[in-house]
Amino acid sequence: MYAIEVEKLTKIYGKGETAVTAISDANFQVKPGELVAFLGPSGSGKTTILTCIGLINEPTRGKVVIDGTTVADSGWQNGIDLKRMRREKLGFIFQAHNLIPFLTAVENVMVALQINGVGRKEAQKRSAELLDALNLGHRLNNYPSALSGGESQRVAIARALANKPKVILADEPTAALDTENGKNVMALLKLLAVENHSAILVVTHDHRMVEGFDRIFQVSDGRIIGEHKNGDI
Template sequence: MYAVEVEQLTKRYGKGDTLVTAIADATFQVRPGELVAILGPSGSGKTTLLTSIGLINEPTHGKVVIDGEKVADEGWLPGLDLKKLRREKLGFIFQAHNLIPFLTALENVMIALEINDLPRKEAKARAIELFHALNLGHRLNSYPMSLSGGEAQRVAIARAMANKPKVILADEPTAALDTENGKNVMTLLKKLAVENQSAILVVTHDHRMVEGFDRIFHVSDGRIAARLTARGSELFSTPTGD
């Protein structure tokens, strides 16, 4: 079973003379444990693609299947509880860490578990486990303002991983970091994808950050223009089959 399946996914805005196609006919699959990049310049449609997969931006056309469950087919399927699906099957990481400033790092992760009705004691144990796995055990009781950029982003990753989601969607997660910390975050995401068998899709405009990714989709003008692999800092075309 694929973790993510997208078929002919299209998103349009406006009508008539104002009609804009943000993403057109995107088709691909992502397996559990894969780290996949959606690479392209600003305005190419990367984030629209990610938010459509993330059950935030309703597709105009096409199908989306998450963890074997069809969620979109010419729009959202009737009767879906999108909020529940997002909580249970998806994790999100953003350019800004979006941590709640008046909660400790530990509490920022616990809240993601408690929203899903996990008892507080179990939520705390799960959060602490994640902090130690991410080498953040010494930062459990720190507040976001005292964390470095790399530490804050690792807390955000712990929050995204908290409910053991099948799919993690990351939108420019390294844009606010220097190159070293950015590469460390990407290496960490690869490790987590394999260990947790989560499919992780990362939107980025920086090809330096995609070394070691399983696959790379290059998006241009709303379309998947190429499928690439990275060898060091170089990108190469790869066969289109999955």
């Protein structure tokens, strides 16, 4: 079973003469354990792909299947609890780490678990283990203001992983980092994809950051214009 299946995904904003096609007829599948990039310039449509898969933007046309469940087929499917799907199946990592400033590192991760009904003691234990695995065991009780950019992004990654999602969506996760920290984050995502058997989709405009990816989709003017395997781009 694929973690993600997308067929003829199309998103159009507006109507009539003012209509803008952000993405047109996108087709792809992603297996569990794969790290896939959508590479293209700003405004090419790659973030729209991510928001449609992330159940944030309703597709105009096309089909989206997540972990075997059809969530969209020319619009959202009736009976699908989008909020629950997002909580249980998806993890999100953004360019800005979006940590809550008045919570410590471990508390920022705990929030994701407690929203899903995990008790405080278990949430704290699991969050501490995740942060320790990301080499942040010494930073559990630090607030975001005391963390470096790379450390803050690793806390955000831990938060995205907290509920063991089938799919992780990362929108320019290294844009605010220097090259070394950016490559470290991408290498970490690759490791986590394999270890957690999660499908990880990364949107980026930076060719330097896709080294080691399983597949790379090139996006331009709302269309996927090419697919490359690692080392071919």
